[in-house]
Amino acid sequence: MRKIGILHPGQMGAAVALTAKNSGHEVYWASEGRSAETSERARKTGLQDAGTTARMSEICDTIVGVCPPEFAERMADEIGALSYRGLYVDLNAVSPERVRRIAGLVTANGAGFVDGCIIGQPPAGRGETWIYLCGERAVDAAGCFTEGPLEAEVIEGGIGQASALKMCFSAHAKGMAALRAAVLGAAHQLGVLEDLERQWSRSGPPMAQAVKSIEITAPKAWRFIAEMQEIVETFESVGMPGDFHRGAAEIYRRLAPFKGTEKPDLADALLRLTLDVSPELIAHRGK
Amino acid sequence: MRKIGILHPGQMGAAVALTAKNSGHEVYWASEGRSAETSERARKTGLQDAGTTARMSEICDTIVGVCPPEFAERMADEIGALSYRGLYVDLNAVSPERVRRIAGLVTANGAGFVDGCIIGQPPAGRGETWIYLCGERAVDAAGCFTEGPLEAEVIEGGIGQASALKMCFSAHAKGMAALRAAVLGAAHQLGVLEDLERQWSRSGPPMAQAVKSIEITAPKAWRFIAEMQEIVETFESVGMPGDFHRGAAEIYRRLAPFKGTEKPDLADALLRLTLDVSPELIAHRGK
Structure with a gap:
């Protein structure tokens, strides 16, 4: 069992969190500064509240970022600034170049990094929506998402390939x-x-x-x-x-x-x- | 029976010419400066050779322009310069603005003008490819194309609407x-x-x-x-x-x-x- 933190669980983030939970892991979110709607979603998904991102980074061995692309770099920077040393999985729709910059931000201070993407809508069941993962620790990251509803798949190539596919x-x-x-x-x-x-x-x-x-x-x-x-x-x-x-x-x-x-x-x-x-x-x- | 001249009968122009012929008209082309391939196509389609565009403009009550869009204006200008006074039908894929300029070129010297377009591939039979025509004399122009394989249809609105549709x-x-x-x-x-x-x-x-x-x-x-x-x-x-x-x-x-x-x-x-x-x-x- 891993302790997995989901940053900014919107509708898709909640599906990612549910998949991690179904896969037998403890899943956290951080309520500080989030909306009532996100709170309610996190509660319904059965996530544990770490309170702050800083606390989440202490509790969780893996942190997953899911947000609109314009916030992806800032979010990673926040994790980097916390000197997080676990595994950071970026699932955002960003260019390969940007995801390589993001990898630089989080690995500079000791975290591991996996480039990922999500293709499909927030799913009702399996076989609708895929998480693609790549990079040295992609197989490790795939272990967070074994039981759906999202399907995880590792693709070849280094950081940037999952983002390129997206x-x-x-x-x-x-x-x-x-x-x-x-x-x-x-x-x-x-x-x-x-x-x-x-x-x-x-x-x-x-x-x-x-x-x-x-x-x-x-x-x-x-x-x-x-x-x-x-x-x-x-x-x-x-x-x-x-x-x-x-x-x-x-x-x-x-x-x-x-x-x-x-x-x-x-x-x-x-x-x-x-x-x-x-x-x-x-x-x-x-x- | 009308005498209809087809300017630059390529593959689509030949289908237009065949439609005019099937509709009971005498159809001309002008061989001057055209390729052996176009010559052969005109011969197979049973077109009469007016020799030059100038001679075609004397013989024909209607002239139809079918060419790649970059030549459309030049072609119309040539007809305008001949002080043609029959009906000029432009079937080219040009912007509404350009077709209005083209109309200006040919009507300034006395010709009537119809804006047209062709949607579809050079057709094998009916119901595959359409000629849309618009402008005051669109119904008149549609009389050139009553028997296929191209299907002619008049649309509402002034010069520019057929081109806009295309x-x-x-x-x-x-x-x-x-x-x-x-x-x-x-x-x-x-x-x-x-x-x-x-x-x-x-x-x-x-x-x-x-x-x-x-x-x-x-x-x-x-x-x-x-x-x-x-x-x-x-x-x-x-x-x-x-x-x-x-x-x-x-x-x-x-x-x-x-x-x-x-x-x-x-x-x-x-x-x-x-x-x-x-x-x-x-x-x-x-x-």
Whole structure:
């Protein structure tokens, strides 16, 4: 039995924590500065409260970081500053380069480091969502997650490979969804949305599928902005164009106000997508 | 019976010409300066040779332009310079703004103008490929194309709407294909192509589908570069991000050397996609 600390257990973090618990480990979180919603989630998942991150770092042999990508480096820095000497597992959606920087932060003061990622939604059962782990201590880290609902899998290669996989998977899934939203936004602005729907009914995705893609992504769009920026950096680091995901970040930025909305409708989404259209551009259009 | 001239009958132009012929019209082309391949295609389609564009403009009451988008404006300018007074139908994949400029060029000297586009591949039979037409004389132009294999359809709105529809349809289809190619290129460069394939086999498109998408687009990629640039202009004119299709243009530029290749394999395509990776970027990746 290990003592595992989960930093910032949001919805996905709670699924990670539950997997660790199901795998026979004692699982902790740190309530200091966290929201009532996170508290309630931690209580329901049956996590033990270490109070502070500092205390967690004393209790736990393994600490797992799960947070939006823009906070990943700061979170690791906090652990590094505590001179933590256990195993730190970073599961965040960051570029390989950033995860290597993060590894540097935590290993400089003595911690072990595993690069990981999560692909899929917070799962109801097994076979839905995967944790990929890589680096020298990846097999060790996989021992935290043997019984689901998340499935852990070790991949080859050093630190950076799990993050690279996440970047590529997400570049496709979230990039496609953003591109589709942009096409609907443009078609709406150009006055050809119905014509596009008719042509798509002949050869293309059904319009319903495109609309569903917006409905699913819009409530989570705020979280995707930084992730798209990580993908831009990843793609450009290997000479692939970063433009697709610069566009995707912009689309998700426009959809960010749907945070928490259960199911935005198409008219609302198109309105949001086009709210950022500047008067200059509208004038340009009228030319 | 009308006399219809088809400018630059490539593979799609020949399908347009055949449709006009099937619809009971006399169809002309102009052999001057055209390739032996185009000559052979025109002969097989049973087109009459007007010799020159100037002579075609004397013979024909309707002239139809079908060419890669980068030549569309020049072609229209040539017709304008001939003081053509018949009906000019532009079927090219250009932005609404460019088609309005093209309309200006040909109507200034007395021709009528219809904005059109073609969606689909050169067709084997009906119900595969559509000509959309708009503008005051769209119904008149549709009379050229009543009997297939291409299906003609008039859409509402003034000059620019058919082009807008083409831009949106193509932004989706060719944008998605380019994004998919970029993801494969990045995954290859990052060393996670096999991991991505395994994850896609669990949740994602089958890898085979992504590979097929490259096989289909690579031989035509050279033609898509200018089309992606037209989409960038179209999207930006209505305040949508042009980045996606800037990225797509870059991907198709890299795949352009596959022009005429029957079926490039994945390894070849990935090589081409990454040939443009500069040494600086590779160094950056090693950091």
